[in-house]
Amino acid sequence: MAAIKYIAGKEPHPNEHRMIFRNVDRQGWDTSMKTYLAEGGYEQLKKAMGMEPKDITDEVKKAGVRGRGGAGFPAGVKWTFIPPNNTKPVYLICNADESEPGTFKDRYIIHQDPHQLIEGMAIACYAVGAKLAYIYIREEFPEGAKILEKAIAEAHEQGFLGKGVCGTDFDLEIYVHRGAGAYICGEETGLIESLEGKRPYPRIKPPYFPAAMGLYLCPTIVNNVETLCHVKHILDMGSEEYAKLGTPNNTGTRIIGVSGDVQKPGYFEIQVGKVTMGELIHDMCGGLKPGRKIQAVIPGGSSAKVLRGGEVFKIKKGGEEVELKLEDIPMDFDTLAACGSMAGSGGVIVIDDSRSISWVLNNINNFYAHESCGQCTPCREGSLWMKKITDRVVAGKAAPSDIDTLDAVARNIDGRTICAFGEACSWPTESFVAKFKDELVASTNPELDKAIVNPESELAAANLGH
Amino acid sequence: MDVPAELEKEIDERITHYPVSKRSAVLPVLHALQHHFGYISEEAVEWTAAKLELQPIKVLEVVTFYPGFRQTAPGKYHIRVCRTLSCAMAGSAELMETLCEKAKIDRSGVTHHHPIAVSEDGQFSIEFAECLASCGFGPVCMVNDDFFEKVEDADALLDKYRD
Numbered sequence: 001m002a003a004i005k006y007i008a009g010k011e012p013h014p015n016e017h018r019m020i021f022r023n024v025d026r027q028g029w030d031t032s033m034k035t036y037l038a039e040g041g042y043e044q045l046k047k048a049m050g051m052e053p054k055d056i057t058d059e060v061k062k063a064g065v066r067g068r069g070g071a072g073f074p075a076g077v078k079w080t081f082i083p084p085n086n087t088k089p090v091y092l093i094c095n096a097d098e099s100e101p102g103t104f105k106d107r108y109i110i111h112q113d114p115h116q117l118i119e120g121m122a123i124a125c126y127a128v129g130a131k132l133a134y135i136y137i138r139e140e141f142p143e144g145a146k147i148l149e150k151a152i153a154e155a156h157e158q159g160f161l162g163k164g165v166c167g168t169d170f171d172l173e174i175y176v177h178r179g180a181g182a183y184i185c186g187e188e189t190g191l192i193e194s195l196e197g198k199r200p201y202p203r204i205k206p207p208y209f210p211a212a213m214g215l216y217l218c219p220t221i222v223n224n225v226e227t228l229c230h231v232k233h234i235l236d237m238g239s240e241e242y243a244k245l246g247t248p249n250n251t252g253t254r255i256i257g258v259s260g261d262v263q264k265p266g267y268f269e270i271q272v273g274k275v276t277m278g279e280l281i282h283d284m285c286g287g288l289k290p291g292r293k294i295q296a297v298i299p300g301g302s303s304a305k306v307l308r309g310g311e312v313f314k315i316k317k318g319g320e321e322v323e324l325k326l327e328d329i330p331m332d333f334d335t336l337a338a339c340g341s342m343a344g345s346g347g348v349i350v351i352d353d354s355r356s357i358s359w360v361l362n363n364i365n366n367f368y369a370h371e372s373c374g375q376c377t378p379c380r381e382g383s384l385w386m387k388k389i390t391d392r393v394v395a396g397k398a399a400p401s402d403i404d405t406l407d408a409v410a411r412n413i414d415g416r417t418i419c420a421f422g423e424a425c426s427w428p429t430e431s432f433v434a435k436f437k438d439e440l441v442a443s444t445n446p447e448l449d450k451a452i453v454n455p456e457s458e459l460a461a462a463n464l465g466h
Numbered sequence: 467m468d469v470p471a472e473l474e475k476e477i478d479e480r481i482t483h484y485p486v487s488k489r490s491a492v493l494p495v496l497h498a499l500q501h502h503f504g505y506i507s508e509e510a511v512e513w514t515a516a517k518l519e520l521q522p523i524k525v526l527e528v529v530t531f532y533p534g535f536r537q538t539a540p541g542k543y544h545i546r547v548c549r550t551l552s553c554a555m556a557g558s559a560e561l562m563e564t565l566c567e568k569a570k571i572d573r574s575g576v577t578h579h580h581p582i583a584v585s586e587d588g589q590f591s592i593e594f595a596e597c598l599a600s601c602g603f604g605p606v607c608m609v610n611d612d613f614f615e616k617v618e619d620a621d622a623l624l625d626k627y628r629d
Contacts, residue, residue: 089486098599099596099597099599100597101550101551101552101596101597101601102551102552102597102601103597103599103601104599104600104601104602106599107599107600132485132486138599139497139534140534140546140595140598140599140608141599142611143611143613175483175484177483177490177493177494178493178494178497179493179532179534180493180496180497180528180532180533180534180535181532181533181534181595181596182531182532182533182534183596183597194493195490196487196489196490197487197489197490197491197492197493197518197524197528198489198492198524198527198528199527199528199531200531215486216486216487257601257602258602259552259555259601259602259604260551260552260555260601261555265552265601265602265603266602267602302550302551347601349551349552349601351555355555360551363549363550363551363554364551366549367549367550367551367596367597370596371596373531
């Protein structure tokens with residue numbers, strides 16, 4: 001096969017390992033079935049249809065691919081949670097609600113290589129026994145929804161979907177379902193409620209683990225776009241070869257998006273754990289702007305706990321305690337977790353020393369206050385109060401003691417909510433206060449600590465609050 | 467409210483995508499109506515409820531929850547500017563300000579999208595959106611269904627749509 005040529009200026013970095021993004025920004029590539037078939041498209045689906053479903057699940061399990069949507073849970077293991085004595089229909093949902101701030105990867109798969117996703121989904125559906133599947137795509141990808149619907153229609157024409165997939169007796173329908181601008185729909189049980197036509201209030205686990213009680217209270221597998229694409233490549237390479245990519249327990253490749261204060265922000269597909277944070281920022285993204293230093297890095301979408309520039313982490317590796325500088329952290333699941341944060345959805349946001357930390361935290365708090373679904377009191381009230389307090393800090397109207405209040409509000413949210421949004425909204429505040437307390441306090445006014453009147457009511461009286 | 471036969475046909479087809487529960491079609495039906503009428507009126511809520519055999523409150527509660535549904539008319543061209551961190555760092559607040567100034571939209575008293583701010587001539591409306599998932603290429607915005615990255619020149623963007 002001739003070497004792949006990419007669009008000028010969009011060539012992959014030499015540190016990249018393009019598998020899922022092989023065709024992204026590729027010269028002469030388009031979203032048509034013809035183009036996809038010309039390069040072995042749907043061959044893995046044909047292969048899968050000749051396999052036992054259980055063997056496919058075993059391959060995915062052995063490959064060790066962990067969910068690319070945020071939680072990093074092994075995808076194959078998730079599939080086995082469908083009760084063995086199940087008699088209900090099984091559904092599969094592709095989570096294409098890409099909405100974690102800092103994350104931009106599924107967008108390119110959907111817009112530039114939709115058949116890769118549909119092939120991966122069809123294989124996964126066959127493996128788990130789902131005859132009806134949905135792609136839950138965020139409303140803000142209208143073009144993406146059209147591209148997927150066209151690709152699905154093409155797959156029908158070719159017999160890869162519909163009655164008798166690839167001439168077998170397995171039937172499969174995939175439909176595109178558009179969200180309506182709510183971040184909480186990325187949470188799998190919220191997504192399911194939304195797909196049932198309701199407000200996306202997440203369900204409590206247990207008992208509502210989707211694999212047992214999901215869509216219409218039937219077993220439902222919810223996987224991220226990128227994760228489902230990996231299924232195709234696992235079948236293509238075999239689980240053993242696939243597991244050689246990346247590092248042990250952190251197998252395969254993943255797409256990392258870097259944004260914020262770097263010279264060349266962008267998306268990079270790397271072998272998990274084979275590139276360090278320093279290589280990513282300094283080599284692949286061209287480093288920081290002249291004269292600037294890293295003040296902070298949010299390593300896995302805005303919900304991930306912030307890491308401080310220059311921070312040294314003491315982590316356990318192979319039974320020994322080792323010291324690791326921020327720049328030396330390998331971009332994998334386990335090390336980032338050991339450093340007190342998470343790989344999350346692969347969205348890295350770099351913040352240099354020109355930025356006001358309170359402004360950054362306030363922007364994040366605004367997001368979560370807006371996106372809390374309002375079902376659980378600690379989250380509904382807490383996310384709003386965190387925003388109100390940082391609004392005050394940014395306006396120079398906060399007292400130093402407000403930072404402690406801010407921290408206390410955050411600590412009263414996580415662990416006290418139905419879904420992980422509680423953690424997602426409180427971890428930024430908790431970690432920013434833990435790592436940047438001096439900077440936050442420096443934005444406050446000590447005079448206000450002496451004020452008898454609660455600044456909040458003072459502001460409210462002046463009609464300055466929201 | 468007059469739903470054209472063509473639109474109703476499209477909606478009826480969409481409903482078939484949910485063989486287990488018609489209620490699942492609430493979002494797609496509302497999307498189709500909003501695409502055609504620009505927003506979701508009370509009549510649209512009633513119409514959707516009748517179509518899907520639901521009580522109107524089951525539809526209204528969906529409309530009021532999701533930021534993607536509007537209860538007031540937008541401008542001919544509806545702009546959504548990403549407000550979230552990476553775009554904010556790339557200057558989306560400034561972009562919002564310039565777009566409002568150039569399109570003559572008064573956003574005072576508006577938070578996020580309540581209510582949506584519309585220009586006097588009805589050509590443009592604008593709101594903030596949360597993370598549009600193109601964080602490396604901010605500031606990012608959408609105009610109706612069109613998507614734009616690295617938007618630096620507000621006038622050039624508006625010129626694409628000015629009548």
